[in-house]
Amino acid sequence: MKKRPVVAILTVILVIGLLSAGISGCGKKGGGENQPGQGSQKAYSFATAGTGGTYYPMGGAIASIVKEQGIDISVETSGGSAENLRLIQSGQTDMAWANASEIYWAWNGQEFFKDQKIQDFRLVAFAWGAAYHWVSLQESGIKTMADFAGKRVSIGPQGSGSAIFGETFLKHMGLWDKVKVMYYPPEDMADGLKNRTIDVMGYFSRVPWAAITDVSALTPVNLIDAPSEGEQKGFGQKYPFYLIQEVKSGTYKGQEKDIKFYNNPVYLVVHKDVPEETVYKMLQAIYSDSGQAKLRQTHKAGEDMTLQNALLGMDKLAVPLHPGAEKFFKEKGMTIPPNISSSS
Known part of the structure; x- marks a missing residue:
């Protein structure tokens, strides 16, 4: 009879330990890094649009390409460009496709983003028209x-x-x-x-x-x-x-x-807190020979997402380039417009 309190105490300690382990494994969706020894890679979320357009398959292509760099991306459907920028702002996604118009309006708090400036995203690369x-x-x-x-x-x-x-x-x-x-x-x-x-x-x-x-x-x-x-x-x-x-x-x-038809350029954007090295490695993979081939195989839009087009139209948007992207493009000998330089 005297041993029962000891057993009860040990049981409580075991339960608390299990709960603590479970809590320590939880974290913010996307952008999180797993605990040492778990053997998993970093995980990010990528907002696209409906499955019937260009955004979703091209998001899948990016996820496939960068996986070889140890970057794990979960591709998600969404309402599209405007919602994607709001999802980044609220921390519910890490990266996304977005149109030039919504990028401009969101950054400046105009039109459909009136009085609600969204500025927690950064440009990475031109994608397609x-x-x-x-x-x-x-x-x-x-x-x-x-x-x-x-x-x-x-x-x-x-x-x-x-x-x-x-x-x-x-x-x-x-x-x-x-x-x-x-x-x-x-x-x-x-x-x-x-x-x-x-x-x-x-x-x-x-x-x-x-x-x-x-x-x-x-x-x-x-x-x-x-x-x-x-x-x-x-x-x-x-x-x-x-x-x-x-x-x-x-x-x-x-x-x-x-x-x-009217055309609206599409860009790859990421949350400003996505690490510089992550974006740098993503672009290394995207503009590699195998990455370019994968984009072209996925959709004709992939024909537009070339290194030559990477900075196309960004100067008109005047939204900062992500430091990881700026580092990559500078190493490729490309001139960064002053009004989008992350160091300006």
Whole structure:
């Protein structure tokens, strides 16, 4: 009978020890380094977008490429560009893809980020150019922006760069209050158009966009030349970071002539606290011969993510480059624009 208190005390000590071990193993998601002796590599989270666009597969390619450098990345779906920057700011993700427009607005607290400056991210590299496709079925008779009135228009998931562009453009064109706005993710847009639950789908994607290929294989589509009308109303003058991209005839089934779309460059961004050495090693892997081959094999967007293009358009954004990226590009003999230098 006298031994029972001793047994009880030992049991309590054992339970406390197990709980302490469990607590010490917990930490912030992403960017954490496992305890010595556990044999695991560093783990980071990478926010992309829906699985039907370019962001998700290209995020997967980056994760695969950098794994050989001992960098473990978990690729996650999200609402897209704008949400990605907010996720970085709140510490819920470590790295992401983001469009030039959202990067500029978030950093300066403008437009959709009014009064909420987001500045805990840093630029790493230009990735690719994404064209905003406006598409309808030919049978709908929707050929111009004016034809959108009274129609169901999907502009991408809420919080995404696509949805922000769609709202910005429709408001500029005086159509925002004249359409029924839908927020389909890219993987559902093709079905929405084929099933006639939406009349127009709009989304940023590298050319060619698989959703158009999917729909046009069954039903003729109209590709809508938004810049021809937008520029008449000064859209490009007000939003100069939206470039104009020409898509050659024959790119999509039934496309008999060249057409123009607005283009929004995509960048790789990371939280400012991601270690310099991590970003440096990531870029070593991304711009290696095997890394470049992997990007090209994954998606045509990978053709754009070259060392030659790495700093493209960053001077217009005036957002600091991550120190790890600056170190890497300087070693490659590249000139860093003064207004993005992390040492300025």
